[in-house]
Amino acid sequence: MAKKLARKASKSNARRASSKTSGSRSPKSGSQKYVYLFGRKTDGNGSMKPLLGGKGANLAEMCRIGLPVPPGFTISTDVCTFYYANKRSYPPALRAQMEAGVASIEQQTGKKFGDLKNPLLVSVRSGARDSMPGMMDTILNLGLNNQTVEALATKTNNPRFAWDCYRRFVQMYGDVVLGVQKRPDEDHEPFETVIERLKHDRYHHDVEDTKLTVDDLKELVKRFKALVKERAGKQFPDSPWDQLMGAVGAVFGSWMNDRAIVYRRKYNIPTEWGTAVNVQAMVYGNTGDQSGSGVAFTRNPANGVKEFYGEFLINAQGEDVVAGVRTPEPVAELKKEMPKAYAELERIRQTLEKHFKDVQDFEFTIEDGVVYMLQTRNGKRTAMAALKFSMDMYKEKLIDWKTAVMRNPADQLDQLLAPVFDTAEVAKAKAIATGLPAGPGAASGQIYLNADRAVVAADRGEKVLLVRVETSPEDLRGMIAAEGILTARGGVSSHAALVARQMGKVCVCGAAAVEVDYQARTVTVDGKTYNEGDWMSIDGTAGKVFAGQVKTAPSEIVAGLIDGNETAKKTEKFKHFQQLMKWCSDASRMSVRTNADTPEQTENAVAFGAVGIGLTRTEHMFFEGDRIDAMREMILAETVEARKAALAKLLPYQREDFAGIFRALKGYPATIRFLDPPLHEFLPHTKEQQEELAKKMGVPAARIQQRVSQLHEFNPMLGFRGCRLGIGYPEISAMQARAVFEAAAEVQKEGIKVRPEIMIPLVGFKKELDLQIDVVHQAAKEVEKEQRVKLNYMVGTMIEVPRGALTADEIAQSAEFFSFGTNDLTQTGLGMSRDDSGSFLPQYQELEIVTKNPFATIDSSGVGQLVAIAVEKGRASRPNIKLGICGEHGGDPASIRFFEKVGLDYVSCSPYRVPVARLAAAQAALQVKGGD
Numbered sequence: 001m002a003k004k005l006a007r008k009a010s011k012s013n014a015r016r017a018s019s020k021t022s023g024s025r026s027p028k029s030g031s032q033k034y035v036y037l038f039g040r041k042t043d044g045n046g047s048m049k050p051l052l053g054g055k056g057a058n059l060a061e062m063c064r065i066g067l068p069v070p071p072g073f074t075i076s077t078d079v080c081t082f083y084y085a086n087k088r089s090y091p092p093a094l095r096a097q098m099e100a101g102v103a104s105i106e107q108q109t110g111k112k113f114g115d116l117k118n119p120l121l122v123s124v125r126s127g128a129r130d131s132m133p134g135m136m137d138t139i140l141n142l143g144l145n146n147q148t149v150e151a152l153a154t155k156t157n158n159p160r161f162a163w164d165c166y167r168r169f170v171q172m173y174g175d176v177v178l179g180v181q182k183r184p185d186e187d188h189e190p191f192e193t194v195i196e197r198l199k200h201d202r203y204h205h206d207v208e209d210t211k212l213t214v215d216d217l218k219e220l221v222k223r224f225k226a227l228v229k230e231r232a233g234k235q236f237p238d239s240p241w242d243q244l245m246g247a248v249g250a251v252f253g254s255w256m257n258d259r260a261i262v263y264r265r266k267y268n269i270p271t272e273w274g275t276a277v278n279v280q281a282m283v284y285g286n287t288g289d290q291s292g293s294g295v296a297f298t299r300n301p302a303n304g305v306k307e308f309y310g311e312f313l314i315n316a317q318g319e320d321v322v323a324g325v326r327t328p329e330p331v332a333e334l335k336k337e338m339p340k341a342y343a344e345l346e347r348i349r350q351t352l353e354k355h356f357k358d359v360q361d362f363e364f365t366i367e368d369g370v371v372y373m374l375q376t377r378n379g380k381r382t383a384m385a386a387l388k389f390s391m392d393m394y395k396e397k398l399i400d401w402k403t404a405v406m407r408n409p410a411d412q413l414d415q416l417l418a419p420v421f422d423t424a425e426v427a428k429a430k431a432i433a434t435g436l437p438a439g440p441g442a443a444s445g446q447i448y449l450n451a452d453r454a455v456v457a458a459d460r461g462e463k464v465l466l467v468r469v470e471t472s473p474e475d476l477r478g479m480i481a482a483e484g485i486l487t488a489r490g491g492v493s494s495h496a497a498l499v500a501r502q503m504g505k506v507c508v509c510g511a512a513a514v515e516v517d518y519q520a521r522t523v524t525v526d527g528k529t530y531n532e533g534d535w536m537s538i539d540g541t542a543g544k545v546f547a548g549q550v551k552t553a554p555s556e557i558v559a560g561l562i563d564g565n566e567t568a569k570k571t572e573k574f575k576h577f578q579q580l581m582k583w584c585s586d587a588s589r590m591s592v593r594t595n596a597d598t599p600e601q602t603e604n605a606v607a608f609g610a611v612g613i614g615l616t617r618t619e620h621m622f623f624e625g626d627r628i629d630a631m632r633e634m635i636l637a638e639t640v641e642a643r644k645a646a647l648a649k650l651l652p653y654q655r656e657d658f659a660g661i662f663r664a665l666k667g668y669p670a671t672i673r674f675l676d677p678p679l680h681e682f683l684p685h686t687k688e689q690q691e692e693l694a695k696k697m698g699v700p701a702a703r704i705q706q707r708v709s710q711l712h713e714f715n716p717m718l719g720f721r722g723c724r725l726g727i728g729y730p731e732i733s734a735m736q737a738r739a740v741f742e743a744a745a746e747v748q749k750e751g752i753k754v755r756p757e758i759m760i761p762l763v764g765f766k767k768e769l770d771l772q773i774d775v776v777h778q779a780a781k782e783v784e785k786e787q788r789v790k791l792n793y794m795v796g797t798m799i800e801v802p803r804g805a806l807t808a809d810e811i812a813q814s815a816e817f818f819s820f821g822t823n824d825l826t827q828t829g830l831g832m833s834r835d836d837s838g839s840f841l842p843q844y845q846e847l848e849i850v851t852k853n854p855f856a857t858i859d860s861s862g863v864g865q866l867v868a869i870a871v872e873k874g875r876a877s878r879p880n881i882k883l884g885i886c887g888e889h890g891g892d893p894a895s896i897r898f899f900e901k902v903g904l905d906y907v908s909c910s911p912y913r914v915p916v917a918r919l920a921a922a923q924a925a926l927q928v929k930g931g932d
């Protein structure tokens with residue numbers, strides 16, 4: 001309890017400290033605390049990451065729970081802020097506080113900084129709030145000079161060790177602080193070149209670093225210093241305090257180096273955060289073969305297995321492990337080599353998990369058999385590991401079920417559903433190109449460059465990979481037939497990517513290195529040519545393309561849910577997944593529907609837990625088989641009669657499609673959108689296509705050509721589309737309504753509940769909707785009478801133009817539901833065409849005009865406001881109005897959190913995205929309820 005209170009007190013101190021620095025600073029900040037001790041007395045704790053950085057806060061936390069951490073202190077991020085606000089200078093009070101910090105370390109270790117008998121050496125370590133590559137590298141063994149190195153040698157009776165420390169120090173300090181680094185014309189690090197030359201001079205061949213003698217090391221220090229003098233133009237500093245201040249300055253200076261800036265931009269880390277600096281007593285992993293350094297995870301972060309997982313190096317300091325100079329051994333080997341230290345590490349592993357209640361990734365050093373902890377943090381993990389961790393830790397009572405839900409990153413969940421490459425096989429294969437990981441999973445197949453040939457090959461039983469420059473609706477059949485889709489052009493919202501997500505297809509798109517030659521039917525990558533029928537493989541999780549065949553298997557979860565595979569259902573992964581999904585339902589306020597156009601997609605989505613359809617795009621049904629002909633006939637018709645005749649041909653197809661979907665839904669509601677895209681999308685554009693159609697229809701080709709050019713639009717996206725079609729040609733809406741209701745009547749008679757929700761697209765005026773509602777009601781009345789049934793349906797609209805959102809109160813007088821079409825709402829709200837955004841959006845993100853792609857994650861402050869306004873106004877005139885969202889954003893976790901906040905009733909997304917949306921909806925509900 002006392003501990004808790006103390007922690008609370010220091011937390012509010014931290015808050016006070018940072019508010020002081022962010023406001024206007026008084027020149028006399030002498031009383032402010034800049035240095036936080038850890039060790040026997042610990043000022044900070046794990047919750048103080050903003051002030052102490054991740055590393056510093058957790059070092060403090062480990063001290064508090066009694067883990068063996070070498071003592072030290074953290075210089076707060078406030079100093080970094082001060083440093084940049086004051087022309088790279090320090091607050092006057094800092095030096096005295098640092099001196100007190102060093103004195104405290106001296107007292108605890110019995111060593112003295114710069115002492116000639118028992119010298120204290122320290123490490124200087126950077127540490128931002130989130131770990132951040134690009135920041136300054138750690139400096140070890142600081143405090144050595146020609147005198148203290150002799151003292152260390154005498155004191156430890158180990159001159160080799162002392163000189164090994166010294167040469168490491170001069171090398172690191174020279175590199176990191178004094179900037180002696182590889183020049184553009186050099187192939188190797190200059191210090192490494194010096195080492196190689198010495199080895200060559202003295203041994204005439206390569207020897208291991210550990211084999212270098214005291215004399216060799218002394219010579220190296222001399223040559224290193226000469227190198228520093230030559231390159232940096234100054235003497236290597238001898239005074240420990242000069243060394244320390246230089247290192248601290250280098251850490252703060254590195255916050256603004258290019259690498260760090262680039263990294264921050266990429267991951268949206270604010271510059272204001274700043275970095276902290278940790279100064280810590282050295283412990284030595286390089287004193288002999290009862291010493292060493294390592295990194296470990298408390299559980300396996302790749303597959304989640306509860307086993308001690310990590311690696312270490314005997315007789316080495318920490319940087320050797322990561323630098324890859326020597327190959328480390330698995331941590332389990334320690335059991336044999338240092339059983340006591342291993343037992344201690346096991347104890348630490350348990351303590352860490354019990355305390356942090358999450359899997360830890362930690363760094364340790366063993367000095368003469370004694371274990372020291374140097375860092376811990378929550379370990380990064382694959383989706384598979386995250387799932388197993390969360391379920392196992394729940395069973396172990398380390399976490400509750402809500403925490404278990406939160407522990408699974410929603411945007412990684414689809415990794416679990418994707419077919420997988422055999423890991424051993426993929427290690428052997430070499431990537432020939434990379435692109436956007438648009439549809440996660442693994443696919444291998446023989447390449448085909450056009451949809452027809454892909455279909456024929458698939459019918460022959462081949463596994464097919466469809467390779468296109470980019471795809472369009474005409475490729476749909478080929479895409480369905482293919483194992484995976486590879487495109488040379490296009491981004492996450494390209495047609496290929498969209499279809500991949502909707503169908504759960506593996507897809508890599510925009511792989512620019514892939515040159516597609518349709519005429520020659522070849523694909524060339526990096527000078528090598530592949531013919532149709534050759535094998536290629538794509539990893540849609542990593543965005544990689546491989547030549548040849550790499551073996552795959554379906555995920556157990558898909559096999560269990562979709563294929564009903566009983567063996568798969570017995571796997572732990574499957575059971576864990578089902579448990580997670582059940583908890584998601586318990587936690588969620590919003591429900592999850594799906595965007596589906598076929599019975600099969602609907603069935604899959606329902607198997608994944610969707611409770612209805614949020615969007616059926618009826619026009620997708622018009623592309624299949626010879627339906628397109630009737631569709632074209634309808635569009636080209638010049639009289640109402642001719643149009644009605646063509647529509648009559650389409651009606652049975654639509655009815656059949658709807659009936660199939662209703663059956664697959666088993667009583668769940670279905671939102672059906674009436675015809676939406678500009679008509680010209682359906683038309684034959686090439687001369688051959690026009691002639692072919694003319695022949696089929698028995699009209700002159702010129703007539704068709706004329707009609708096509710009549711229908712030409714300068715800006716089709718804002719043209720004759722959406723409800724404007726149904727208003728211009730009410731017979732289209734009448735046909736669609738009739739098809740819906742006849743299907744409903746048919747399926748209802750089979751004893752299945754049917755709940756169609758007819759959705760009129762692109763409404764901006766109440767009157768638009770009213771005109772269409774009349775047509776729908778009329779059709780319903782007729783069918784009810786003809787079929788002697790009672791239909792249970794709703795009519796509503798899509799809110800997808802700003803005017804619709806702004807006049808939602810008027811529209812809601814007629815609309816029984818709203819579904820936010822956030823794709824078009826984003827396009828019209830931003831005045832930005834999604835399909836053309838590729839040419840400027842990347843730069844917009846680079847310049848941080850937009851932080852995220854607004855077509856992937858909703859622009860919550862702009863487009864989001866339109867949604868919020870429509871929600872408020874809609875509910876004002878119709879309190880029980882049903883509100884959902886069916887744009888691409890419905891499957892995006894960050895957007896789902898926004899929709900939870902504005903209070904929508906459901907989100908809708910593509911079938912294979914349903915589990916992700918369920919998880920994201922659950923997490924959003926838990927967070928929003930938790931006041932986050």
Ligand code: ADP
Nearest residue numbers: 123125138280281282283293318319363374375
């Ligand atoms: P990074 O942030 O790159 O992991 P660290 O500051 O954690 O850098 O330092 C890297 C390694 O340096 C640590 O894992 C540890 O092995 C070693 N190290 C850091 N401080 C000390 C110390 N006081 N004593 C011994 N080794 C240390």
Ligand code: MG
Nearest residue numbers: 055363374375
């Ligand atoms: Mg580290």
Ligand code: MG
Nearest residue numbers: 761800821824
């Ligand atoms: Mg739309």
